[in-house]
Amino acid sequence: MRPESLEFLTKLLNTPTPSSDEARGQRVWLDYVKPFADTVETDTYGNALAILNPKGSPKIMVEGHADEIAFQIAYIDDNGFIYFSGVGGHDPSLASGQRVHIHGRHGEVLGVIGALAIHMQDRSKKQDTPELHDLFIDIGVSSRKEAEKKVAVGDLITYTVGFQQLNGDIYIARACDNRIGTFVAAEVMRLCAKSRGKIKAQVVAASAIGEENGLYGAEMLGYSVKPDAAIVIDVGQATDIPVTNKKRFGDTRLGLGPILSRGSVNHPVLVKRLEDIAVKNKIAFQRGIDPRRSGTDADAIFLQRGGIATAAIGVPNRYMHTPVEAVHLKDLENLAVWLTHFILDLKPNEAFKVKI
Numbered sequence: 001m002r003p004e005s006l007e008f009l010t011k012l013l014n015t016p017t018p019s020s021d022e023a024r025g026q027r028v029w030l031d032y033v034k035p036f037a038d039t040v041e042t043d044t045y046g047n048a049l050a051i052l053n054p055k056g057s058p059k060i061m062v063e064g065h066a067d068e069i070a071f072q073i074a075y076i077d078d079n080g081f082i083y084f085s086g087v088g089g090h091d092p093s094l095a096s097g098q099r100v101h102i103h104g105r106h107g108e109v110l111g112v113i114g115a116l117a118i119h120m121q122d123r124s125k126k127q128d129t130p131e132l133h134d135l136f137i138d139i140g141v142s143s144r145k146e147a148e149k150k151v152a153v154g155d156l157i158t159y160t161v162g163f164q165q166l167n168g169d170i171y172i173a174r175a176c177d178n179r180i181g182t183f184v185a186a187e188v189m190r191l192c193a194k195s196r197g198k199i200k201a202q203v204v205a206a207s208a209i210g211e212e213n214g215l216y217g218a219e220m221l222g223y224s225v226k227p228d229a230a231i232v233i234d235v236g237q238a239t240d241i242p243v244t245n246k247k248r249f250g251d252t253r254l255g256l257g258p259i260l261s262r263g264s265v266n267h268p269v270l271v272k273r274l275e276d277i278a279v280k281n282k283i284a285f286q287r288g289i290d291p292r293r294s295g296t297d298a299d300a301i302f303l304q305r306g307g308i309a310t311a312a313i314g315v316p317n318r319y320m321h322t323p324v325e326a327v328h329l330k331d332l333e334n335l336a337v338w339l340t341h342f343i344l345d346l347k348p349n350e351a352f353k354v355k356i
């Protein structure tokens with residue numbers, strides 16, 4: 001990967017961007033994308049947009065969500081131990097023993113999610129999986145009063161672990177879901193800016209807020225941007241690990257290309273167009289399905305304005321919603337190139353409509 005792009009990806013993934021407090025991450029994204037765009041915009045809730053060729057048509061939105069799953073302080077007990085709720089979908093069995101940052105009004109506070117030592121567990125009994133509300137955070141204070149000098153009910157919490165190379169082009173981070181999506185949207189903007197004279201379309205790269213707690217930013221953007229077509233980039237399940245059931249979840253692997261899904265929200269004409277572009281330009285992709293909902297921002301966007309042609313593309317991802325989400329850099333690069341080819345190929349005013 002281009003060193004400047006990798007540097008941006010690193011900064012983007014290492015900047016805590018919990019759902020409902022995305023401003024810091026959005027700043028990093030806007031600073032990177034601004035030189036490639038004609039204009040950048042933000043809205044009331046902090047969705048961020050970069051626009052190229054504003055008079056062009058059709059209007060294509062390439063969207064990812066910036067927010068990551070998090071926790072939120074619910075209660076502080078008399079001894080200063082902190083209890084919390086999940087923001088987005090967590091596996092509670094992964095949380096014990098992790099280091100966290102509490103994003104307080106006076107700055108970042110380090111904490112640990114406590115766990116009962118193995119020596120004090122009754123291993124003769126079947127262990128229950130804890131609920132999140134059974135777990136607690138220790139910030140090394142001895143009273144609620146002392147804790148409240150640093151943190152407050154409502155503060156958001158993220159794991160401390162950052163972006164690291166696992167091997168070769170495989171990298172891990174706690175929030176690949178989904179800043180790899182906003183990263184690709186920014187890279188599409190960069191690549192389109194290089195060929196700006198040849199582009200007939202208007203290109204809108206979008207970094208949305210609030211996906212993990214309800215596709216909120218995407219719903220706002222589908223309405224306010226009103227694109228002719230939207231391509232939603234999110235993580236997609238890679239099943240190339242020992243414990244997955246391929247009969248149920250299919251065969252998708254890291255490094256073999258982004259996952260293009262059919263069904264449900266995915267507009268058939270748009271999907272076919274993307275598929276043809278990939279084949280013509282020899283870009284590797286994998287096939288996926290969305291028999292019901294896609295579980296991405298596409299579910300909110302496609303319903304807007306009487307129906308917006310939308311396609312969800314997944315970047316293969318191992319260990320989704322854990323602190324060690326793994327992706328392959330080649331999949332990110334290929335996806336940015338693929339979507340740029342798609343945009344370059346669009347005819348003026350090209351429409352996406354199911355023929356009856």
Ligand SMILES: [Zn+2]
Nearest residue numbers: 177178212321
């Ligand atoms: Zn997610």
